[in-house]
Amino acid sequence: MTEYVIIGDGISGSSAAETLREEDPESSITVITDEGEPLYNRILIKEHAKGKLPEAPISIHDEDWYDERDIDLSLNTHVTTIDTDEKVVRTHEKDDIPYDKLLIATGGTPTQLPVENSDAEGVHHFWTFQDARKIRESAEAADDAVIVGAGLLGIDFAAVCGSQGVDGKFLMRGDRWWRYALSADGAEIMHDGMRSVGVEPIFDSGVSEFEVDDDGRVEAAIGGDGNRYPCDFAGVAIGLTFNTEFLHDTDLEQDNGIVVDEYMQTNLEDVYAAGDLTQFYDVLLGEQAQNGSWGSAKEQGRVAGINMAADEEAEPFEWVSSYSITHFDFPFLSFGHPTLGDEHAERRYSDTEWRRIAFKDGKVIGGVLIGDLSAQSKLKQLMRQQRIVADQAEVLLEKQVDLDELAPSQDQ
Ligand SMILES: Cc1cc2nc3c(=O)[nH]c(=O)nc-3n(C[C@H](O)[C@H](O)[C@H](O)COP(=O)(O)OP(=O)(O)OC[C@H]3O[C@@H](n4cnc5c(N)ncnc54)[C@H](O)[C@@H]3O)c2cc1C
Structure with missing residues (x-):
């Protein structure tokens, strides 16, 4: 046995x-x-x-x-x-x-921020159910919060602020949210989503230290921009x-x-x-x-x-992953490896609709869809098929993608 x-x-x-x-x-x-x-x-x-x-x-x-x-x-x-x-x-x-x-x-x-007082009472990380219970408790009692970490988990803290009526300041080190996968155009839609739930993105900032009160509880974050951001709790999601x-x-x-x-x-x-x-x-x-x-x-x-x-190599792992965010009035989905690739194509369709596709060696390897997710199954299908299609990116950026419009590529 x-x-x-x-x-x-x-x-x-x-x-x-x-x-x-x-x-x-x-x-x-x-x-x-x-x-x-x-x-x-x-x-x-x-x-x-x-x-x-x-x-x-x-x-x-x-x-x-x-x-x-x-x-x-x-x-x-x-x-x-x-x-x-x-x-x-x-x-x-x-x-x-x-x-x-x-x-x-x-x-x-979750990785802790390498700054002073990052382990203070009221500085939350988000991974376990226990974490979620504590975040809920803090958020229910809070007026102001600070969020650090411009990635997929940071945005969950933003959504908690939105739902719990907390004013949030989302301190980002760069000029946009998830800068490795989104251009300024795509990120702007997400920033508008954050603002719509009462969370203000603050760019070129990050956190250089947390200030605590006499009981050791966080009361402010000092941004990399030198500004002081008072907060009743902080959410850190940096990896x-x-x-x-x-x-x-x-x-x-x-x-x-x-x-x-x-x-x-x-x-x-x-x-x-x-x-x-x-x-x-x-x-x-x-x-x-x-x-x-x-x-x-x-x-x-x-x-x-x-x-x-x-007890043998019976089945390989072959999978196109997806990650979706449904906190705002528009949906968001990333699939595959949107931060990798040697070529990218993107288009903005409206104030809430945007698409970006990542290619490697001409093949789809990932992407991000905002607002309109209807192209997802076709793009994932192309990724599974490993078809060379980067030279026909225009077809993949049409609002309604029709795979029959693709010329058969030479590798087929
Ligand atoms: C707030 C939040 C929101 C998310 N939202 C999404 C989403 O919308 N879509 C999506 O696709 N993914 C999402 N994710 C990510 C997703 O949950 C993870 O990718 C997934 O749960 C990883 O599963 P895992 O089994 O690899 O690891 P884990 O779920 O981390 O499980 C590992 C387990 O091992 C235990 N463990 C660790 N070390 C030891 C040890 N030495 N001894 C004994 N036990 C140990 C840990 O306590 C833990 O229970 C989210 C994650 C979080 C935290």
Whole structure:
């Protein structure tokens, strides 16, 4: 009987456990998490912080779900080391858990700003359900807030401010939100969205320090522009630090994440990794890549489970990821790898509609759609097909994309 151990009960770990049980009914499966609750929907915790969703719909599995599948779930258990020669996982309580095959699915922890008082009371990071509960509490009592981190998670803090009636100042280091994927035209639509919910983008700023009151609670942020921004709470979302400390004694290959091939295998025998923390071989991109999104983490967990149970390279991970934002009057969607590529094409259609497509070697590798998402399935289809189409970008920028207008490219 094979003993599988999974570290992490996020969507990637949990999806691997479910797949392993289906693929290998007789096996022993242990899932270890340092959180105090089984899998919940991390995407929806922002709705809780906004005050819109009660707790119940955010939970995905209760403990019975694991019992029913004969999966051994260890809550509140932190893995401190692993020994890949002895094939043992060690926990903070000094329990040794042996494995035949191991999956590392420990995701990341929000990175703290390297400035004074960034750990003060009232400076929030957003990753766990516990974080969301505290953010909700702070936001309900606040008049003013400061947001730092001009990326996909920073905008969730902006939405919390909007829903909770808090005046927000969104301090950005550059001249726009998500400058790696959006031009000034696209970003302007997002800035208008922020303003419409009462959050003011402040450019070329960032934070140089937080000021605290006598009780150590944040009361202001000093911007990189020298201005003082009073706040009752601050939301910081400047990126993730991957949870890999317990791997320090191993020879596991890491390169800003755990390096895996398209089968989710690491360089060490019988050790796999899945989810946000992987630096995986992307078969569509033709190189190692990273992705922090729910759907991608879920699929990586499933593919890892298939390959672990099959004991061979049974199925590669081949996936076009999506990330959507629905906080404003218009929808936003990014797909694939919008920040990469060697060529880009974009068009603005109206005050709330914009599209940008990223190409690599002539092939679609990602994009951003704002306002009108109708082109998404066609663009994703082209990405999956790896068609060379950059020379016909005009067709892909038509408001209604008609793939029949594309001339067959020479690679077909
Ligand atoms: C506020 C918010 C909004 C988001 N919105 C979207 C969205 O709209 N769309 C989208 O696609 N994605 C969104 N995401 C991202 C998405 O949630 C993640 O990409 C996904 O949850 C990653 O799953 P994972 O399994 O890789 O890691 P995680 O969900 O981070 O799970 C890892 C688990 O491992 C545990 N762990 C870590 N170290 C140890 C250890 N040493 N021992 C034991 N356990 C450990 C952690 O506590 C955690 O429970 C959002 C994320 C957040 C925080």
